[in-house]
Amino acid sequence: MIRILQLTDLHVLKDADARLKGIPTRELLQDIVRHVIDSGVEFDHVIVTGDHTHDELVESYTAVREILNPWIDRLWQVPGNHDDRTVMRSVFGDRVSGTGQKLINFSFEAGSWLCLGLDTHVPHCVPGLIEADQVNWVRSQLSACHARFAALFFHHPPVDVGSLWMDPIGLTGKELLQDLFRQETRIRLVCCGHVHHEFRCLLGNTEIVTTPSTAIQFSPEGNSLNVVAAPPGYRIIELRDDGYATRVVRLPEIRFTPTA
Numbered sequence: 001m002i003r004i005l006q007l008t009d010l011h012v013l014k015d016a017d018a019r020l021k022g023i024p025t026r027e028l029l030q031d032i033v034r035h036v037i038d039s040g041v042e043f044d045h046v047i048v049t050g051d052h053t054h055d056e057l058v059e060s061y062t063a064v065r066e067i068l069n070p071w072i073d074r075l076w077q078v079p080g081n082h083d084d085r086t087v088m089r090s091v092f093g094d095r096v097s098g099t100g101q102k103l104i105n106f107s108f109e110a111g112s113w114l115c116l117g118l119d120t121h122v123p124h125c126v127p128g129l130i131e132a133d134q135v136n137w138v139r140s141q142l143s144a145c146h147a148r149f150a151a152l153f154f155h156h157p158p159v160d161v162g163s164l165w166m167d168p169i170g171l172t173g174k175e176l177l178q179d180l181f182r183q184e185t186r187i188r189l190v191c192c193g194h195v196h197h198e199f200r201c202l203l204g205n206t207e208i209v210t211t212p213s214t215a216i217q218f219s220p221e222g223n224s225l226n227v228v229a230a231p232p233g234y235r236i237i238e239l240r241d242d243g244y245a246t247r248v249v250r251l252p253e254i255r256f257t258p259t260a
Helices: 025-039 058-067 067-076 085-092 131-144 174-183
Strands: 002-007 045-049 073-077 106-110 114-117 149-153 187-192 199-203 208-209 233-240 243-250
Touching: 002 025, 025 058, 025 208, 025 233, 045 067, 045 114, 045 187, 058 067, 058 085, 067 073, 067 149, 073 085, 073 106, 114 131, 131 174, 149 233, 149 243, 174 187, 187 233, 187 243
Parallel strands: 002 045, 045 073, 114 149, 149 187, 187 208
Antiparallel strands: 002 233, 106 114, 199 208, 233 243
8 A cells, every 4th residue: 555645735834923814834734744744643754735835935934844844755736826936936947847837747656556647836926827748747747657556636626616706816718628538548636726625526437636725725605715724634545556545635724714
């Protein structure tokens, strides 16, 4: 069995004491890492599905790297809308391939699984974008690999989540991925972030899940940004030769109440 830790929507800021809507994002990321380590659960891979920082500054990425240092040798990353590819590469250059504003992808085999990271980031935009080149890249990776199953990781979910305010800032081009999932039956799991709450749905053979933020939590209810008091969390994914299991784990208490 291969065990993966998914972290998403860290939103770390340059100032260690800074708060986002009343939530100290850096402190809660530290709490999450401590909770994972104290649990005694070991992970073969750690994947961050975007929004490493909120201000896209070198100092913020450096803080994220320092906090995630226990797993730096097994860390995989893709950007979210609150990321900058160039700055991200300047801090995580040994973990992130490519240069400048080129797409950040990853690919690795995990037992009978192929794990792929896609890049849905659009500079200076909240909604994401997927285009044919990345879909074709997924197809080529699948064609070159004899893995029995595949799992995909990226920031913006490839489906609507049933929210009047979240869905308009979702993923442009999601239909391309939906067609891919219907055609490539080896793709069994898709893990995303962006919406700051737990969501799941099935599309053919593919289960699509989103994961709570390590910091600030949203509700899909309402017509506008809806910040709620809920514990931050992370996702555990266990890949097996005959399938997978996944679950969300949250911190045991709400330490901070968000502000409007």
